[in-house]
Amino acid sequence: MISAAQSQTEPFYIGTYGKASDNQGIWRSTLDTKTGKLSKPVLAAAADNSGFVAITPDNEYLYAAVESGDASMTAAYKVENDGKLALINQQPSGGSGTCHVWLAPGYVFVANYGGGSAACFVTNPDGALGERTSLVTFTGSGPNPKRQQRPFGHSVITDPELKFAYVCDLGSDNVWSYQFDRSTGTMTPTDPPSGRPQAGAGPRHSVMSADGKYLYVNGELDLTLNVFSRDPAKGTLTLIQTEPLLPVGTDTATFTSSGIQMHPSGKWIYVSNRVHDSISVFAVGADGKVTFVENVPALVLVPRAFGIDPSGKWLITAGQKDGKLAVLKIDPATGRLTPTDHRADVVNPSCVTFENPIPQNGSAH
Secondary structure, eight states: OOOOTTSSEEEEEEEEOSOGGGTOEEEEEEEETTTOOBOOOEEEEEOSOEEEEEEOTTSSEEEEEEOOGGGOEEEEEEEOTTSOEEEEEEEEOSSSSEEEEEEETTEEEEEETTTTEEEEEEEOTTSOEEEEEEEEEOOOOOSOTTTOSSOOEEEEEEOTTSSEEEEEETTTTEEEEEEEETTTTEEEEEEEEEEOOSTTOOEEEEEEOTTSSEEEEEETTTTEEEEEEEOTTTOOEEEEEEEESSOTTOOOTTOEEEEEEEOTTSSEEEEEEETTTEEEEEEEOTTSOEEEEEEEEOSSSSEEEEEEOTTSSEEEEEETTTTEEEEEEEOTTTOOEEEEEEEEEOSSEEEEEESSOOEETTEEO
């Protein structure tokens, strides 16, 4: 396996929506960490609707959420020496609309949007997905009549010690918390079973501080960044702050937030906003709370996702509507973003995942 840890070139993978028969799937490109220039993306594996991908810290295996309705799957790939992907196996995800993958030592977690559930699989030494060890389903609804009629699992994350798992449920306004048994791979609800942002927030994705004390969740529907403190012994969440993603007075009726990432330094959090087509930047304080820094153009249309390179120098946005990747430079002192002219083309990009992944809470995201 070729490592790029000390290289000027950082490889990354792009999850997309589309059909393998239309030459769509998981793409691979590289970022020049000195200039910010992108290489022309190449197809690493033809696949259907592999919208979200995650790579192991050793860059040996990649896992993908295959979002195909009731036939949704989780797929395991071997990363070849040339960066291409060889399919190892697939397993039914246990629910429809699989939209997120999270990796932890020995396990793969997935969130099922249409299924309103989350699942966990064991991983074998050869990277293959083994048995499904847990499947949890959610209950409840929210005040938004169009988007919150029932639960919609959107993402899952674990704590640094792999003792707890957290699932964002857009439909019920819950961030469900589970005790995780590493010996059996089972998930058991904590007491209380969830942390809740304000009604109508629509929790979408989350990142955790390196020390595991705080969980940051973006509200897709109300465009907020929600800060939870976490009890490391019980795993329970307590909401301590809610901040708007866009400047006060902005009419957010037609906008939704999407991706969230923490800078490798832990000093800043970035959130993408669709249709508003922007990135919001927050500084993280010693008390875990956040302060708004700026909101800047994402340089693409409908930035469903973005990625920060392991060096922390560059941020790549992915425009699902215009099929563009765009590069912004990160100021190492302030976290602020500066536009560049570097672009690349990929149809329906929905995820940007670097090799040598940023260790967010001790796992690979």
